[in-house]
Amino acid sequence: MSEDQDGWPRARWRRSAKTVIAAAAMTAVAAVLAIGVTGGMAAASERASLAAPAVSSVAAGYEHTCAIPTDGTLWCWGGNFTGALGDGTTEGRTTPVRIGDATTWARIDAGTSDTCAIRTDGTLWCWGGNHRGQLGDGTTTNRSAPVRVGTATTWASVSAGDSHTCATRTDGTLWCWGSNRSAQLGVGASVYTATTPVQVGTATTWASVATGFAHTCATRTDGTLWCWGDSSSGQLGVGVLSYRETPTQVGTVTTWARVTAGYTFTCATRADGTMWCWGDNGYGQLGVSGTHQTTPVQVGNTTTWSRIDAGFTAACASRTDGSLWCWGNNMTGQLGDGTTTNRSTPTRVGTATTWTGGLALSYHSCAVHTDGGLWCWGNNMSSQLGDGTTTQRTTPAQVILPG
Template identity: 45%
Template sequence: MNRRDCLLRLTATLGAPLGAGLSGCGGGSDDTNTTPPSPPTLVGIVVSPDAATIPVGTTQTFSAVGRYSDGSSTALDKGVTWSSSNTTIATVVAGTGVATAAAVGDVDIIATVGTVTGKARLSVKAPYLQVAAGDAHGVALKADGTLWAWGENRFGQLGDGSLIDRLTPVLIGTAKNWTQVAAGESHTLAIRSDGTLWAWGSNLNGQLGDGTQNDRAVPVKIGTSTNWVAVAAGARHSLGIQKDGTLWAWGRNFEGQLGDGKDADLLVPTKIGTDKDWQLVVAGAYHTIARKTSGRLFVWGSNKFGQLGLDSGGEPVRTPTQLETTTWMAVAAGEQHTLAIRSDGVLFSWGDNASGQLGTPGGSRIFPAAVGESVDWIAVAAGARHSLALQKDGSLWAWGDNSDGQLGDGTLALQRLAPVRIGDAKDWLRIRAGRAATYALRTDGTLWAWGYNHKGQLGLGDLTTRRQPQRIG
């Protein structure tokens, strides 16, 4: 026992019999050698998140927590070295744990302290989030908020400042806050994260909405509103929905496609009616379909082939008119036909059927008719004379005109009169149709295209038509 401990014991036993409590106290030297306990050792590292999925070009920050031999855990802010198992797929800053995705694939992100390691799985997917299809141009939104465009550029519809067709995607400006995009015949509309609306391309009928009829080769801001949440583009007319549920339209109006009850073109966005429950709007070449929060569809514009789904004697309908009382979950408008999925998953079509684009027997239809017997449809797209749809299992189906391979079935068949399955893949996520070209996104973020390619609208670097899906980039 050391001297200090003896003195403490002596103090504690004052008043006790002489010598009580003093056993073990020596004459001035320690007779016990006490070794302090060893500090706990690091036995494991837990990396968070343990699994993450990000698109190419974006980052993910990882953190590490150390587990010690005494059962304790502590965040490891210093002394950790980070590394990647495959720097081709993703790199990581050694001192911070910030990983940057470089290519599609899976990689381990590893944290190391001395000889102890921990790891997490990082899956990198392709960068595409949305795609829009014009007559002969495509526009895509990437996960980093950038916009890319390709194909015909005669009117500046690509927005890169030139009038040169592009065979592969080119970056549009420097903005990284785009959230939505739509493409018309030769014009493009897009919304930024601040709610502003932008437009570029052909403007003969005021479809850009900037108050002029001048074409624009770069994005121009439309008005001062910061409340835009959705846009749609027809051949030469445009529509948008604002946060308060109001519907707006501008551009060509010869067939009543703007819905204001008139036939004069509008050069700036103009509110249609006073309703504030509009939720979705799509545009065909010369007709418009919109859904309210109730799930009801309203139609207006050209009805020459019955594409509005009601009997107007072939005459245009110039104000929004309710289509039956059914509730719908998806709708697409082609050049002169319409597709819609009812809330129970049944697919309907109506309008022009010259190339089998309705997927039903017979000629054009004035009223909606069911396509097949499936109740598993979840998404639709309509081109000039071809149609596409997705089922719940992620499979892709197509029908109608196939003269330019726009169905993607790999055959030389000129048309399909009923839906045919396209390949075996079950990971299709989004579909869009141009005049005779088709675009689709898969769940891994890859972008695919097929069909007519005379202006480079497939984005594959050449002018060769494709009859099967080909990956862009």
């Protein structure tokens, strides 16, 4: 799918009434601290981190954010037009609000206008936009509070895309549901929409899955990587600019470790710490110069990449030394480098060496420090940065979850 002249994906990847505008004047909020490079600012950020509950999982949708602290509670904030926050309303929230009273939330992911999360008992829950059945509850009705997906208690991981969702189970099976207009469910083209999970093939060796706008990629326990769905920009990595209705292996490499899917591009790391990207490169989101790539291309020669997450047209990744790097579209400051300049090579975010897991990226970005502190930056049009304002930020600022 093409993009508008202002760089925003059309139709389902944005609410049509929204445009990128200058945010309202900034309100002083003592609970939010920008990353500092001086000793005094660093000390302040450390004090703020100590005051906030440690975060174990974070997810970024188009205009909302959700996070799970180590105590198993769930908090969301930002735009809520479709009920994506899960608080039982469709009212936006400028600061984190707790979702329900459960303390067993474990993993979470956000799509464009919906959210899905797994609890420690292996159950899967989804809420928000459901126009293509992406919540998996058998309907196409939006939900403003979490609804359980089936009765299975063996869900292991989940990935929410624009209008489809995929998840793995502990038995190694893979399941997808929602829109199948571009064969992104991996079950052939005969199904147009699936409102409940359908199994992808019969393999029992699936390890992880990542959903993009209309394509899906997944790794297996043998280190192979498979992709399917739309490849009009080469995002499947199999050397074609067409569709694949069922999982197709990406090359012959058996050392793939992590994979992430953006709007029309894909990136992945290998066991040797190298990073590879392919697909659309209109904003430099592949981390290299040039046009689109239909097969994986290595990003630089670094062998210390550890975790990666792709947004709509940008990506961020952490290294084993704790540094954080971002590249691609930077129109809302989502790269966190203090500018709104697009980058075609990984650009370091500040000087901190304490970034760890929990990356999340949309037109805003969030990441977690080793102390569990959560930091967000970029687009804040719907208060998705959780700082009580609608002020866009081009550098990370800490989000304080209520203790």
